[in-house]
């Protein structure tokens with residue numbers, strides 16, 4: 498099964514369960530993948546009709562037709578393999594302020610999401626700005642393994658969205674039309690592509706809004722729409738989840754996943770965040786930075802492996818120590834209201850849970866963080 502066939506099967510399943518908002522997003526992705534104006538027009542005709550026919554019994558039938566037509570075109574299109582597009586070797590950046598980042602070693606592949614995590618001031622922004630070429634490394638090298646004509650072309654393909662973005666004038670729609678016209682879309686394609694991208698990012702209702710009228714979460718989505726129109730190889734995004742509620746965070750991460758993993762136009766996404774668990778669920782690689790030093794979870798073989806759980810309970814530390822000693826508790830640390838218990842690696846989550854039940858320890862929260870970068874945070 499090709500990656501396209503897998504994705505098609507996923508969308509067909511969503512359609513079976515009548516999850517229309519998700520199906521429509523994925524259909525827009527496929528439509529953009531065709532790079533064919535006829536498909537753009539067909540999907541937009543459906544979107545315009547759907548605006549006033551959400552409840553119509555014809556929705557499903559129309560979506561099935563759209564999907565079948567897209568399948569015919571995309572079934573014979575060449576699938577792009579995921580390749581290393583940036584290779585970072587021994588990168589170091591030293592500021593006069595004495596902060597030093599690195600050495601960083603990292604391969605970034607198309608189609609993948611890399612999460613950069615770490616507490617405030619640990620070098621996440623410095624690394625993103627180095628990768629996009631805004632900062633010159635003190636030593637080490639960043640190899641860009643894709644074709645580009647000159648530095649301008651390189652910067653077009655490396656798109657960086659900072660934490661705080663600039664204000665803009667006019668409506669969101671006009672701004673996106675302008676961006677599309679600057680980045681090589683034909684005049685007859687311009688509005689069609691803008692319509693598709695705007696809808697894909699959940700901005701359809703807000704197209705006539707100006708900068709002041711948009712909430713910070715929607716401003717971030719606008720920046721994303723603007724950057725996607727540039728057809729980047731890599732998107733570097735600083736704290737995209739910062740102003741979003743938990744549901745919106747999950748939606749945005751899901752969108753990133755699908756946008757990155759296009760069978761025909763895969764891009765890499767590197768994002769920094771404090772939302773550790775959300776990022777870990779979505780990323781192919783997680784890089785943890787502590788005072789500028791890199792720790793990769795998958796490659797972290799230096800330390801001895803332990804079974805580690807994070808939990809919350811009203812029980813006292815002395816009682817917990819006594820009860821959990823029965824399954825070889827090695828340490829019990831308190832981090833705010835949360836407890837972190839470390840055991841030998843032989844202990845499993847089911848053994849831990851059985852002990853909670855047999856020892857009558859009531860917990861209000863529990864998470865196995867053995868394979869999470871969370872354990873770097875709590876050290």
Ligand SMILES: Nc1ncnc2c1ncn2[C@@H]1O[C@H](COP(=O)(O)OP(=O)(O)OP(=O)(O)O)[C@@H](O)[C@H]1O
Nearest residue numbers: 592593594596615616617618619620621622623624
């Ligand atoms: N241009 C600069 N000159 C000197 N020091 C700097 C400069 N930019 C950042 N720093 C320092 O480098 C360190 C790392 O900053 P950076 O912004 O990369 O961290 P961060 O992990 O992105 O933090 P946050 O999560 O707060 O955005 C900080 O101590 C910061 O003060």
